[in-house]
Amino acid sequence: MFRYERPQKGRYRQFHQINCEALGSNAPELDAEVILLLMEILKRVQLGASRLLVNSLGCPDCQQKFKAGLGLFLINKEGLCEDCQRRRTTNPLRVLDCKSAHCKEILKDAPVLRDYLDPDCLAHFNRVLELLSRFGVTYEEAPRLVRGLDYYTRTAFEVVAVGLGAQDAVAGGGRYNGLAKELGGPDLPAIGFAIGEDRLMEVLPENLGQGDGKKVFLAALGANARDKAFSLLQTLRQAGVAGEMDFGDRSLKAQMSLADRLGADYTVIIGDRELETGKAALRRMATGDQQEVALSLLPMVLAGL
Incomplete structure (x- = not known):
């Protein structure tokens, strides 16, 4: 795959991904199953110290209300980076995705999405967390996790690894229930993830797959x-x-x-x-x-x- 934006460490112009897509069901059990699959893959390739971050972005109605509340919080904030100053009026949700430590400090008291979830979206998210806990998956609720693309709805997640600096996500994904319809296809719910091969290779054991197994x-x-x-x-x-x-x-x-x-x-x-x-x-x-x-x-x- 290729990126349009400026390349930087951990974000190359050309990059490779391992993808998983599951279409046709809005059940929270499918969200949990996809996350369980991701964690099993990373376990088998012997990924070291890492953290699973989970959030819910809610449905479009939830997001609209949250963007309004976040926009009011940001409107008079000073000290934001140039990108965030532009985003707070065009798409305030993207401000939460800023990697600047200074902007993160400003956002520490910002509204959180969970407080804007409607009953259905909240029940969906709680069920996902319940299933992850049932199967012994350690996770952290990350109220400011929004992922880098605007089509995500409800469940969003990332796996971040130690030793990669600011660009520390080795995998991530979430629901994108309206994307197929937006692209001209049927109105199908969907969820998936992508593992960044380039970043993953930086943190895997050097001798992976080189043992003396028969x-x-x-x-x-x-x-x-x-x-x-x-x-x-x-x-x-x-x-x-x-x-x-x-x-x-x-x-x-x-x-x-x-x-x-x-x-x-x-x-x-x-x-x-x-x-x-x-x-x-x-x-x-x-x-x-x-x-x-x-x-x-x-x-x-x-x-x-």
């Missing part, structure tokens, strides 16, 4: 064996073991050749006989040595290799 290939012979191998593959991945399998109906020789090309350290061979005995053949590719391992113990054995 690669495992599952060679399945027959439909029943493929079904079992597919379930085993998901279990292995959840345990942190890198695994692959072939979804075609290839011969064992062809699958072993594929395992070799993929650089597998071990191959698990599962056929009808292995399903009957409950034991799979585990072959070490470098030496050709092979042993039988109980199917129920395979995840534990492979994770310990």
Whole structure:
């Protein structure tokens, strides 16, 4: 993607994102699910010290009332930066997005959006927070969080990381219920997030993905064996073991050749006989040595290799 505004540290002209979009539901459960997905992704890539900030921008009616109240607060404020002086009359909501420490100090007594939420928007926000708490997600309510774009409604969130300076958000998103219609599409509610790859790479461990974990290939012979191998593959991945399998109906020789090309350290061979005995053949590719391992113990054995 490309930015129109002036590039700066952490905000490059050309940048890359990992995006998630969920359309068609206004349920707060979907908001929570999207945030849970984001936090799980960041956990798996071993993001270090970070904070999840959450706010609600309310519906357009809530925002209109809040902008009026914020505009009155800002009208006679002195010392705002040049951008904020312009924004307080054109779009006062954008003043809250200013990164200037001086402007933030001036805004410490400004009105907050939560006080302007109607009953439906407030109930929606409280339900999102309740679900995040239920699943053990640590968050901070950020009453001045508005995100950098005007189409956001209701839930808005950011994940900020230590060590990035003023531009510290590595991911962010929220609801944009009116955006599809505004662009000429159907009137669909929607929520999503974007992870900034460039910023994320600055704070991830340098050795991420460079460990000595073993690669495992599952060679399945027959439909029943493929079904079992597919379930085993998901279990292995959840345990942190890198695994692959072939979804075609290839011969064992062809699958072993594929395992070799993929650089597998071990191959698990599962056929009808292995399903009957409950034991799979585990072959070490470098030496050709092979042993039988109980199917129920395979995840534990492979994770310990």
